[in-house]
Amino acid sequence: MGCFKIPDSLCDDLKSMIRNFWWGQKSVEKKIPWVSWENMCEPKAGGGLGFKNLKCFNLALLAKQGWRLHFAQDSLAFRVLKAKYFLRCNFVQASLGKNPSYTWRSIMAAQDLVKEGIMWRVGNGRDVKVWGDRWLPGSSSHGVISPRLFLHRDTRVGELIDTEVMCWKSSVVDSIFLPHEAEAIKSIPLSVRAPPDKLV
Template identity: 40%
Template sequence: MGIKAVEGHLKYLGLPTFVGRSKKQVFGFVQDRVWKKLKGWKEKLLSRVRKDVLIKAVVQSIHTYIMGYFRLPTGLYNHIASRINKFYWGSKDGEKKIHWIKWDKLYQSKQNGGLGFRDMEAFNMDLLAKQGWRLIKNSESLAARTLSSRYYNRKDFLSSDVGFSPCFTWRSIWQAKCVLEKGECWRIRNGETVKIWKDPWLPKQNGSKPWSTSTTLNPNARVAELMLEEEKEWNTDLINQIFLPFEAQQILDIPIPSSNQVDCFY
């Protein structure tokens, strides 16, 4: 059930079961769907406003499901963007009309002078990053247990490597790890998981990592070493000694739970 062959490629639930070297051939059905949808609309009967709505609500949503599992080829993004661009500006007697604004400009929000069209490559990476976040937050799920046993056993997702001969789904999700790394931050609980100098854990800091340097603690020291274990409090003297004043204040403002809870992302 759910398995069928489309255009010579075996698919399950609408997704290709195998992705070889020719990504363009495997994902060609995506641009075909977009083109069929655009051809079905009478562009001469549609105003710019209606075209705007149709492109955002229909055309740029066709491949959302697929982009949540695979990173599509750059050439495919460009081809679809070209089709959408041509449809939006229209044509007359077989000749395309003048494109008054660059397509890259149309990606920008309306407040910045664009039309708010979706940057499909960036959106693709965001959807894949969402899958990576699920692997972090739901580590006991079937998908997380399957991928971790194959690619990042004894590590967490953010510390993982792409591995040897990875499947295309894993490689796609792994490449989106950089999106999570830009906005990730640890919520300190017992401090036993987070490395002081290497992990992001300062919520009010640009980059969330300490700028201070120290010869007192080793490079792999954990945040727990900055705490007084029995009192469940920060070691104020040590923190003021090691960190810059504004960083020390950030750390001291972080509440430490009375119960022994595990550090987590937020």
Template identity: 40%
Template sequence: MSIFLLPKTLYKAINSDLANFWWGYTDTKSKIHWNAWPKLCEAKSKGGIGFREFNTFNKALLAKQCWRILKNPNALWVKVLKGRYFPNSSFLSAKNGRRPSWGWNSLIAGRDTISNHAFWQINNGRLIDV
């Protein structure tokens, strides 16, 4: 899950299996659903049980890999990716390219998660180039 963006059908199947296990589903009958699945996936502090929504969890793991790309640009695997997918630009502005691999498409999804939720923190201002 930390390398590839999994298909939506797989997320639904995993969430369905978890819900069936939690609610005590059998082939002949199903038990009462005491609460909706999205409510069970909420944090414990918000009244839920804290189950993971696998779609969100997968994107968070991909975003973690993208963060590693940004923080360790001299790592060998990052240099390989840079040479193949973004030789003349930064990772944050890289395009998909002509024939991207499934892994690269997955990293782009993780990068989009970072760019949608990241913000600048000024701190003492020494690293800001004005």
């Protein structure tokens, strides 16, 4: 499951076998399922029993492989797949390509999941675009929704930081962003060492 996308039909068969075992089905005799499968898949802390949703679990493991292809660039798997499928870009920008292997199709099935979860951790702000990149904590999209009034499209987060003392330019932030976004931005801690920005 960590390397290949399991067919949905197989996941459904496995789910059916688990349900039948749990509810005590014997041969053709069926027992009453007192709780829906969706509720049983909820975490124990949320009132469920913590069963795995196999399709989602499979995609999560494949997304982990995609994440490794994006960052662990010294592995043999990365070098082979990059040379064949995404020579001139990174994994997040890659396309399925022509005549892909089952392994590549499986990993690409989780590409959207990687894109959905990836965001920037602000260091010095030089690599992060204010508009377009995902870097804002506390919002569901992690992107800025404030209107872009007078700054250019490629404005970097570093332009909002006073690099001499490594703190936010509060007056600039307050004048550009909606109040709740300005507060979220000013709550992002900055290091005096000004490390590079990092994708997490």
